[in-house]
Amino acid sequence: MEKEGCSCNRSFVPPEDLSPLEDIVERYRGERGALISVFHEIQQTYGYLDEGIMGELAKKLGYQLSHLYGLATFYTQFRLKPIGKHLIRICHGTACHVRNVREVTEEAKRFLNIVPGETTEDMYFTLETVNCLGTCAIAPVLVVDGVYHGHMTPSKMKKLLEKMVKEGGREANGQD
Amino acid sequence: MARIETPADLEQYRLQLREKFGKYQYAVSVCGGTGCRAYDCINVFETLREIIDKKDMSHTVNLRLTGCQGFCEMGPLMFIHKNGIFYVRISPEAVERIVESSILGDEVVEELLYKSPADGRRIVHQQEIPFYNKQRRFLLAMNRDIDPLNIDDYIAKGGYGSLAWALFESSSEEIIDIIERAGLRGRGGAGFPTGRKWRIARQAPSPDGIKYVICNADEGDPGAYMDRSLLEGNPHQVIEGMTIGAYAIGASEGYVYVRHEYPLAVHHLLEALDQAREKGLLGKNILGSGLDFDIKVSVGGGAFVCGEETGLIASIEGKRGMPRPRPPYPANYGLWGRPTNINNVETWQNVPLILQMGADEYAKIGTEKSKGTKIFSLVGKINNTGLVEVPMGITLREIVYEIGGGIPRGKAFKAVQTGGPSGGCIPAHLLDIPVDFERLQEVGSMMGSGGMIVMDENTCMVDIARYFMEFLTHESCGKCVPCRLGTKRMLEILTKICDGQGTNENLEALESLAADIKASSLCALGGTSPNPVLTTLRYFRDEYEEHIVNKRCPAGICQALITLRIDPDTCTGCGACLKICPVEAISGEKKQPHSIDPEVCIRCKLCISRCPKEAIYTE
Numbered sequence: 103m104e105k106e107g108c109s110c111n112r113s114f115v116p117p118e119d120l121s122p123l124e125d126i127v128e129r130y131r132g133e134r135g136a137l138i139s140v141f142h143e144i145q146q147t148y149g150y151l152d153e154g155i156m157g158e159l160a161k162k163l164g165y166q167l168s169h170l171y172g173l174a175t176f177y178t179q180f181r182l183k184p185i186g187k188h189l190i191r192i193c194h195g196t197a198c199h200v201r202n203v204r205e206v207t208e209e210a211k212r213f214l215n216i217v218p219g220e221t222t223e224d225m226y227f228t229l230e231t232v233n234c235l236g237t238c239a240i241a242p243v244l245v246v247d248g249v250y251h252g253h254m255t256p257s258k259m260k261k262l263l264e265k266m267v268k269e270g271g272r273e274a275n276g277q278d
Numbered sequence: 279m280a281r282i283e284t285p286a287d288l289e290q291y292r293l294q295l296r297e298k299f300g301k302y303q304y305a306v307s308v309c310g311g312t313g314c315r316a317y318d319c320i321n322v323f324e325t326l327r328e329i330i331d332k333k334d335m336s337h338t339v340n341l342r343l344t345g346c347q348g349f350c351e352m353g354p355l356m357f358i359h360k361n362g363i364f365y366v367r368i369s370p371e372a373v374e375r376i377v378e379s380s381i382l383g384d385e386v387v388e389e390l391l392y393k394s395p396a397d398g399r400r401i402v403h404q405q406e407i408p409f410y411n412k413q414r415r416f417l418l419a420m421n422r423d424i425d426p427l428n429i430d431d432y433i434a435k436g437g438y439g440s441l442a443w444a445l446f447e448s449s450s451e452e453i454i455d456i457i458e459r460a461g462l463r464g465r466g467g468a469g470f471p472t473g474r475k476w477r478i479a480r481q482a483p484s485p486d487g488i489k490y491v492i493c494n495a496d497e498g499d500p501g502a503y504m505d506r507s508l509l510e511g512n513p514h515q516v517i518e519g520m521t522i523g524a525y526a527i528g529a530s531e532g533y534v535y536v537r538h539e540y541p542l543a544v545h546h547l548l549e550a551l552d553q554a555r556e557k558g559l560l561g562k563n564i565l566g567s568g569l570d571f572d573i574k575v576s577v578g579g580g581a582f583v584c585g586e587e588t589g590l591i592a593s594i595e596g597k598r599g600m601p602r603p604r605p606p607y608p609a610n611y612g613l614w615g616r617p618t619n620i621n622n623v624e625t626w627q628n629v630p631l632i633l634q635m636g637a638d639e640y641a642k643i644g645t646e647k648s649k650g651t652k653i654f655s656l657v658g659k660i661n662n663t664g665l666v667e668v669p670m671g672i673t674l675r676e677i678v679y680e681i682g683g684g685i686p687r688g689k690a691f692k693a694v695q696t697g698g699p700s701g702g703c704i705p706a707h708l709l710d711i712p713v714d715f716e717r718l719q720e721v722g723s724m725m726g727s728g729g730m731i732v733m734d735e736n737t738c739m740v741d742i743a744r745y746f747m748e749f750l751t752h753e754s755c756g757k758c759v760p761c762r763l764g765t766k767r768m769l770e771i772l773t774k775i776c777d778g779q780g781t782n783e784n785l786e787a788l789e790s791l792a793a794d795i796k797a798s799s800l801c802a803l804g805g806t807s808p809n810p811v812l813t814t815l816r817y818f819r820d821e822y823e824e825h826i827v828n829k830r831c832p833a834g835i836c837q838a839l840i841t842l843r844i845d846p847d848t849c850t851g852c853g854a855c856l857k858i859c860p861v862e863a864i865s866g867e868k869k870q871p872h873s874i875d876p877e878v879c880i881r882c883k884l885c886i887s888r889c890p891k892e893a894i895y896t897e
Contacts, residue, residue, distance in 0.1 A: 134595070134596070134614070135576075135594055135595045135596035135597075136596060137596040138576075138577070138578075138579050138593065138596055139576075139577065141579070142538070142577060142579075172598060173596075173597070173598055176579070176581060176598040176599065176600075176755075177578070177579025177580050177581050177599075178579070178580035178581065179538045179578075179579045179580035180579060194500075195500030195501055196500040196501035196657075196658070196695060196698070196729065196731045196745070196746075197500070197501045197655075197657035197658050197663075197729075197731050199500075199742075199745050200658045200659060200731060200732075200733055200737050200742070201658065201659070202883075205882070205883050205884065205886075205887055208882045208883070208884055209884060209887075212860050212882075212884065232539065232580075233498070233500055233580075233582065233749065233752075233753075234498070234499070234500035234501065234502075234503075234539070235539055236312070236497060236502070236503035236506045236537070236539060236540060237312050237313055237316065237350075237503065238500075238501050238502070238503055238655055238657040238658075238663070238729070238731075239313050239350030239351055239503075239655065239656075239657055239663040239664050239665075240313050240316055240317075240350055240351070240353075240663070241657060241658070241663075243316065248541075249316075250312060250315060250316035251316060252313065252316040252317065255887055256884055256887040256888070257887060257888060
C-alpha cells in the first residue's frame with residue numbers, strides 16, 4: 103500500500119523494465135475499479151506515470167491511452183514526469199495559509215530557483231504544494247521525503263535545504 | 279485466542295484481556311499522532327522502550343504508542359496512567375528522568391509539565407488543563423488509551439460489545455430506530471439524519487440483493503484533520519460502526535475511501551481489518567451470527583470533489599471522481615448501481631457509542647436538533663491548537679477563548695472560519711452563537727467536517743476569500759458550467775481587488791455571480807463555493823472597500839497594496855535583509871540603517887523573516 107510520496111533512499115525502476123508492471127497488472131487482475139490503485143503502484147515503483155508504461159498498461163487492459171491519461175490528470179497525486187531525489191511538499195491548507203506559508207514557499211522557490219511543480223535541473227529536488235496535509239495544528243507544515251516538519255519559517259526552510267544539500271553531497275550550484 | 283465464535287466467547291476473551299492488562303504495574307501512553315511524529319515522538323517512544331527493556335521491566339510496564347491525543351501544539355505528549363501525570367514537549371533526553379521520577383516513582387518533573395500561559399502555573403493532570411477540561415471526549419478519549427495496532431486494547435475497553443449486542447439482542451429495524459432516536463446527524467458536513475439515511479438504504483431494493491456501506495475518509499477540507507486522527511488512533515471503532523450499519527441496512531460489503539495524503543491512517547486501518555478478520559469480527563459469519571460482511575480500503579488520488587458522495591463512488595469505481603445529478607441518491611442507486619449508504623468517519627465512530635450509551639442518554643448531549651459531540655480541529659491564529667471534542671451547543675467564544683486560550687501575542691481576534699471551502703468566516707460579534715448545524719448555517723457558514731481556523735487582525739479577509747476561490751477553481755471537476763467558469767470569474771475579480779485594481783462594481787458582480795453559482799451548480803462543491811466570499815462580504819465589507827477605494831490592505835497581506843519599510847531607529851545595519859533580498863531592493867552601509875526601494879521591492883517579505891531586530895514593517 104502507498105506510503106507518503108517519499109522518494110528518499112529508494113531507487114525507482116527505470117521505465118524500460120516492464121516486469122514490475124506485469125506483476126502489478128497480475129495482482130489486480132479481475133478486481134473491479136482497481137485502476138487508481140494500479141496507478142498508485144506504478145508511481146510507487148517507477149516514481150511517476152511514464153508514457154511508455156501507460157501505453158503498455160493501456161494495451162494490457164484494453165483501454166485507450168487517452169482514457170488513462172484523463173484519469174491520471176484528474177487526480178493531483180499522479181505525476182507524468184520523473185521526480186528528483188528529494189521531494190518537498192509544502193502544505194497550502196487554510197491553517198498554513200493564515201500562518202503565512204507563502205513566505206516559506208517563497209524561500210524554497212528562491213533557494214531552489216524553481217516553482218512548485220518543477221524539479222531542479224540536476225534532478226535533486228522536486229518542489230510541490232499540496233492542498234492540505236491534515237497536520238494543521240503545527241502549521242505551516244511541509245513533508246520532505248515522507249518526514250513532517252512543523253512550525254516552518256523561511257529561515258527554517260533555508261536551513262533545512264542547506265542541510266539536505268550538504269548531507270546529500272549535492273554539487274554546489276552557485277546559490278547561497 | 280484465535281477466532282471468537284460467539285458473544286459469550288467475546289465476553290470471556292474480554293475478561294481474560296482485562297486480567298492480563300491488570301497485571302501490568304504501570305501503563306504509559308506516548309502520543310504517536312502525525313503532529314507529534316513531526317516532533318520526533320517515535321524517538322521518545324523508542325528511548326522509553328529501550329530504558330524499560332534495559333531495566334527488565336517490559337512485563338511490568340504496558341507501553342503504548344497511541345493515536346492523536348489532541349494537544350498537537352504541545353507534542354510530543356506522554357500520559358502516565360497510574361498517577362495521571364501528563365507531560366508535554368518531551369525530548370528523548372528527558373525520558374530517563376521521567377522513568378525514574380514518575381513511572382517508577384511518584385514524583386513530578388516540573389519543567390516537563392504544561393505551563394499555563396495565563397499565569398505561568400505548571401499543571402500536573404491532563405484534566406486540569408483548560409484545553410482539556412471544557413471538552414467532552416466521548417470519541418477522542420479512546421485514542422489515549424489504546425494502541426491502534428492492537429485489537430486487544432480495543433476489546434478490553436469494551437470494543438465490539440455494541441456489535442455483539444446489535445447482532446444478537448436487537449433487530450436491524452431496532453438499530454435504525456435507536457440511531458434515529460439518538461438524533462445522530464452526518465458529521466461530514468451537511469448534517470443529514472443518519473437513521474433516516476440508513477432506513478432509505480435498507481428499504482431500497484437491490485437487483486441482486488447486494489448493498490454497500492462506505493466510510494468517507496476523504497477529508498479534503500483544508501484545515502480539518504479529525505477523521506485522520508480517528509482512523510489513525512481508533513480504527514476498530516470505525517470498523518465496528520460500519521459492521522453495525524451493514525447489519526442494519528443489509529449490506530454485505532464495505533469500503534473505506536481514504537485520502538492518499540493519510541498513509542498512517544491507511545496503514546493502521548489495513549492492520550485493524552486483518553486483526554478483526556482473524557478474530558472473526560469481520561468476514562464470514564461474524565461472531566457466529568450468520569452475518570457476512572467485509573471491508574475493502576480504497577485510496578484516493580487527491581481530488582477534493584471526491585468527498586462528494588457521487589464523486590466518491592465514481593472514484594471507487596476507478597473513474598474520474600465527477601459528481602452526477604441526484605436523484606437517484608446513492609441510497610437507491612450507488613456503488614455499481616446498488617443501494618449504498620455513505621457516512622463519514624466520525625459518524626461511523628458514533629454508532630457503537632450510541633448503542634453502548636443508549637439513545638436517550640446520547641440525546642441528552644447537545645442541542646435540540648444537534649445531538650452528541652463534534653470534533654473540531656482548532657487551528658490557525660490560536661494559542662492551543664489541536665483536536666477538540668465538544669458538546670454541540672457550546673459557544674464559539676468558549677472554544678476560542680477557554681479551550682483555545684485566545685489569540686497569540688495579544689493580537690485581536692478577527693474571524694473563525696468553519697466548514698472549509700463550503701463554509702464561511704464568522705466575525706467577533708457572533709462569537710456567542712451556539713455551535714450547531716442550524717446556527718452555523720443561519721450565519722452563512724456551515725458545520726462542515728470540523729475545521730475551525732482562527733484568524734486575527736493580520737489576516738486579510740479579501741485574501742482569504744481569494745484563497746478559497748483559488749482552491750475551488752483548482753478542485754472544480756469541470757463538469758458543470760456555473761462551477762467551472764463561475765468560480766474562475768470570481769477568482770479573477772478577487773485577484774483584481776487584492777492587486778489594487780478593484781472597482782465598486784466588482785462587489786455587485788461578485789454577489790450576482792455567487793447567486794447564480796449557488797442556484798445552478800450540479801453538486802455541493804459548486805453550490806456552496808460562493809460561501810467564503812459571501813460571508814466575508816457580509817461581515818467584512820469595509821475591508822473590501824479599503825482595498826478598492828483607498829488601495830490599502832489593512833491586514834498588511836496583499837502584496838500590491840503594501841509597502842515594506844525599515845525602521846531606522848531599530849535597524850542595526852547587520853545586512854541580513856540585504857543578502858536575502860532576491861531583487862536587490864535593499865541598500866545601506868554596514869552598521870548603518872538600511873532602506874528599501876519601494877519601486878524595486880516585490881514584497882516577498884523574506885527580509886521580514888530574516889531581520890533579527892524586527893525592524894522591517896509593512897504599511
